[in-house]
Amino acid sequence: MSLAVADLCKRYGAVEAVAGVSFEAAPGAILGLLGPNGAGKSTTIGLIAGLLRPDRGSVRIAGRELGGDADPAKRALGLVPQELALIDELPARVNLEIFGALYGLAGRELRRRCDAALDAVSLADRAADPPRQYSGGMRRRLNLACALLHEPAVLLLDEPTVGVDPQSRHAIFATLAALRDAGHTLVYTTHYMEEVEKLCDRVVIIDHGRVLADDTVARLVAAAPGGETLTLDYEPAPDAAAVAALSMLPGVRSAALEAGRLVVSCTDIGAAAPRVLEQLAARDHHCRHLESRAPTLEDVFLSLTGRSLRDP
């Protein structure tokens, strides 16, 4: 494993910010780290990045346990902070040179990596300009490039697309995909669920400092408690007895009237849908409209945490 987090704990006074968080990430994988605000995500990232000292537990990068602040093992780690952590007064290239030098790069090798990083984020032609002259999207891309210079095995990305235009978002996604394909491990936190569904191979959901779920997106969605749902408009609307009868059908988990609409939760929508339609037609109810919806990661998140990902 590139990254192995084991039983991480961090307490601030009476508050247990992180309480025994464990997960792993393989080379060439993107791991989504999700949680509502205050769930312990930032503290977990801080512990992995070596910004905080854990009360208990360990972080291993490529098999080596992280020690103190100056531990050379940290060279295998890159951090893209949520903030635009750039030196606004200095040209982009100088920004890169300084961040590269912090990881021991120097001379020709440093220059070569700077060129490569600027190419990777399509900023080579603006290398001499300071970031304060950049658009928000360009600054985000440079923010990413600064973390790539030393070619870290594990890259921690803390909401790297906040406030980014679609074009820059696409460019960032392309860069991340290329990094994954090159064998880097990416840990990705975001408030955009669709980004997780699109990018991440695995998802770890955290709340109250604890891991609530750790699996692939497909498996998490498949195990969503609500399953797939049918929403139907009938004329006339079925009565309570008719709705209760639907719950007995094969493939149906539950049925209920919600604001005049029939909502049927299914364990097997293929088996349930024709039976529901047939039974109600037999009782002279005429279907006017039908919708089917597969569960999403948002549903999984909501069911686990009781909150939406973007709730304050």
Place this chain on the structure above:
Amino acid sequence: MSAATAFRALVRKDVLTFVRDRRALIVSVLTPILIAAFFGYLFGERGGGERGRLPVAVVDEDGSPLSRAVGAALAADPMLEVEPSAAARARAAVGAGRLRASVRLPAGFGAAARRALVGGGPPAPVELLYDPSQSMVKAVVAGLLTEHVMQAAIGELASGAPEAVDATLADLRGNARLDPGLRADLVRVLEATRSLGTRPGAATAARGLAPPFALADVPVSAGPAYNSYAHAFAGMSVQFILFMGIDAGVAVLTQRQLGLWRRLRAAPVSRRTLLAARATATLLIALGILAAVYLVAGLVFGVRIAGSPAGFVAVCVAFAAFTAAAGLFVAALGRSVAATRGLATLVVLLLVMLGGAWVPSFVFPAWLQRATAFVPTRWAVDGLDAMTWRGLPAEAVLLPVAGLLAVALVLGALATLCFDWESDA
């Protein structure tokens, strides 16, 4: 090797950031030069020659020979610009701030002064009105008035002017309260004076008394010559370099807000290296500012290092170290940027004022003068003075340098101990 590379990168970051910030350059380098040039000119010998005269009203309500002589002497004084005036107009002009003071010689002044001079009556009343916002003016005008009244009054008698001597003799003989023996002696002296005044050739002799001494005022320093700009440049350098030190500390707070500090800390760099690099950059910038300011001071204003060059460098390095440590201290204890900057600016202004950078410390009350002996900014200003215009040897700055380095060490240690490493994680 890589630790050194990281350290150099961190120092480079801070130095380049400062150099590229035009506002910081202007505030730290150009402003001290301009203000020091102004103060140096204002308080120095070069400015003194062209210093404006004090505008003063003289109200002569007596019109006696003595009052006219005093008025003429005041008008001829190079320190004063005398405007003859009436009492009410003079009072209004002083009250409005148009004139600095007014001297009123009331009716009977001449006669009263003569009587008082030989113990025959109370001192003649003279009214001095002055602008309370400029209390130094009172001392200057009172001193000049005393000088000119005494010269005129004694001179009038000593020169044997018959009308003055006769009037004084008449006063003496009619003064029953005076000891008879003393009265007889004074009468004999005045009669002899009158006799001298009537001798042939006396009319051509200089009348009045001349001062019995000629004052030779010689500025003394161990250096070749006093240069008023030297002290001004010392004071202003200290002030603006300390401001730069605060900015360096506040910059850390800003970096924390922007997440830059987080990114730096994610690198394999020790906490000690991060703080040491920040302090080193501040130290180098402070030395750069001192070099630039004193280069201009030397080339344009003739400020010379008349003392020990090694001592000068030692003071500069010690003060730069103090500034760097003060910056770290601000970074360690500061919370919000605005509040920290405000409080630190106040502290620096107090330190600079107590250090004698604005006004010489001898104008302070005695207790405050004793207290400023423990203020690091005074050590720095005194050290720079000692190595420039005072022309003292390096031993003269051993104590200030040691003091500055000791305080730097204490502040640096406290900053390292108090630095909050977790709040921005």
